[in-house]
Amino acid sequence: MKAFPFFSLTRVTRILAAAGAFAAILLPVMPARADGLPDLGEAARAELSAQMERKIGESIMNDIRLHEPGYIDDPEVSDYLNYLGHRLVAASSDSTGNFHFFAIQDGSINAFAMFGGFIGVNSGTILTAQSESELAGVLAHEVAHVTQNHLVRQISNQKQMTLPSILAMLAGVLAARSNSSAAAAGIMGAQAAVVQSQLAFTREYEREADRVGYQMLQRAGFDVRGMTDFFERLQRAGRLYESNAPVYLRSHPLTIERLSDMQNRAQSSAYRQIVNSMDFEFVRAKLRAMQDLPHEAVAGFARRLEEKKYTSLAATRYGLAVAHMRARNAAAAQKEIEAVQKLRAASAMVSSLAAEIRAALGDSSGAQNIYSEALRRYPRAKGLVYGCARLLHSLRQYDQALRFVSAQLQANSSDSNLHEIQAKIYAAQGKRLLQHRALAEFYALRGLLNLAVEQLLFAQQATDGNFYEQSVVDARLRELRALRVEDEKLRKSGGF
Numbered sequence: 001m002k003a004f005p006f007f008s009l010t011r012v013t014r015i016l017a018a019a020g021a022f023a024a025i026l027l028p029v030m031p032a033r034a035d036g037l038p039d040l041g042e043a044a045r046a047e048l049s050a051q052m053e054r055k056i057g058e059s060i061m062n063d064i065r066l067h068e069p070g071y072i073d074d075p076e077v078s079d080y081l082n083y084l085g086h087r088l089v090a091a092s093s094d095s096t097g098n099f100h101f102f103a104i105q106d107g108s109i110n111a112f113a114m115f116g117g118f119i120g121v122n123s124g125t126i127l128t129a130q131s132e133s134e135l136a137g138v139l140a141h142e143v144a145h146v147t148q149n150h151l152v153r154q155i156s157n158q159k160q161m162t163l164p165s166i167l168a169m170l171a172g173v174l175a176a177r178s179n180s181s182a183a184a185a186g187i188m189g190a191q192a193a194v195v196q197s198q199l200a201f202t203r204e205y206e207r208e209a210d211r212v213g214y215q216m217l218q219r220a221g222f223d224v225r226g227m228t229d230f231f232e233r234l235q236r237a238g239r240l241y242e243s244n245a246p247v248y249l250r251s252h253p254l255t256i257e258r259l260s261d262m263q264n265r266a267q268s269s270a271y272r273q274i275v276n277s278m279d280f281e282f283v284r285a286k287l288r289a290m291q292d293l294p295h296e297a298v299a300g301f302a303r304r305l306e307e308k309k310y311t312s313l314a315a316t317r318y319g320l321a322v323a324h325m326r327a328r329n330a331a332a333a334q335k336e337i338e339a340v341q342k343l344r345a346a347s348a349m350v351s352s353l354a355a356e357i358r359a360a361l362g363d364s365s366g367a368q369n370i371y372s373e374a375l376r377r378y379p380r381a382k383g384l385v386y387g388c389a390r391l392l393h394s395l396r397q398y399d400q401a402l403r404f405v406s407a408q409l410q411a412n413s414s415d416s417n418l419h420e421i422q423a424k425i426y427a428a429q430g431k432r433l434l435q436h437r438a439l440a441e442f443y444a445l446r447g448l449l450n451l452a453v454e455q456l457l458f459a460q461q462a463t464d465g466n467f468y469e470q471s472v473v474d475a476r477l478r479e480l481r482a483l484r485v486e487d488e489k490l491r492k493s494g495g496f
């Protein structure tokens, strides 16, 4: 596990800035309550917060992508979490809501909801869950915090809205690390104190999130006992490590009432056996294979196979193949992936790894065949899409690579990774204007407007574009500059 500071200073400043802007926008429209304190009208809250919340959430999310070393930038883990999460969202009262799920490489149990529907979950949670329904239970609880507007309600219920309290909520209690720097420890101390002082609200919200999450779990077709099982295990863990209870328990206090509510609800529902999806097993194996040093991961999976300690043979062999690839032993990985394929465990993840192994063995046409066949079956699997595009780029088949990436971008123009790959292909072809334009889109989508504008200025200076391409660059530059001015206004209105 890597040690890293909880917050960088810039991150704290940015979160504070976002909090300031948020407070400034919300406060002036609050009508006075009987006790003279400002109150939020339902309509005003709905109208203002949706847009602001998303903006704050996006800004924190971009920060996490940029500065959080534990952020798992893996298209397959992300695809799986978003598939699972959106199954729950579809079963919620807010099925049109904007949600994004992501994972953090951290062995401790935690999950958190941030403004704007961004929901994070530690790899430790995914590995601790003993069934897909358990993981779905944790996610459903977080989705419920968002659909029930708990973050905004918590702010508007505050008699005194203090910056540290907003900071704690905005950060979503991201994960208090035991081994972080002294400066970060100070921030955590303040945050822990604030969380403590909000327990009264939080307990009520916790029970609401359980109840609403339970309904989602049930409607989405999961085993509702998953939620109870997971929280019971968490409570036992909390008792064991009292002084160092899982971070999750600090942000989501687990009371006897909560547990008995959950048990009562679960008892009244009919028993149903739900089989884990193969991707649940594969994602767990991949996360486990990404932990530790490569040779340790190889040894760990080999031992599991030998001792037959697994719930899925295919996933364990898949994990061993991933570990072998990390240890740069493509031949051994090939043997394992063939064994997985013989077990008829079909998944985009298996095809994607099989293609990677082929390419590593020097059989690039074999790899290309696997990609095109798998993409027909799983056209939206990001692991396959990026893998295929990168392979074509590395094989210097630039025209084919560009056609492929452009077709993908037509279906999903907000995929920043595709813009980045496109920029690399243009760079390899020596097309300067197009390279800078593609890179500008990559930065803009990551919320880095200054860098995006800079790239467009480079594109303007490039002499290899035609008149049409130049005017597209000019128009885009005007748009991004206007966006930047808007952002600046927002920040200033927060007093920062």
Ligand SMILES: [Zn+2]
Pocket (backbone or CB within 6 Å): 141, 145, 205, 206, 209, 251, 252
């Ligand atoms: Zn909670």
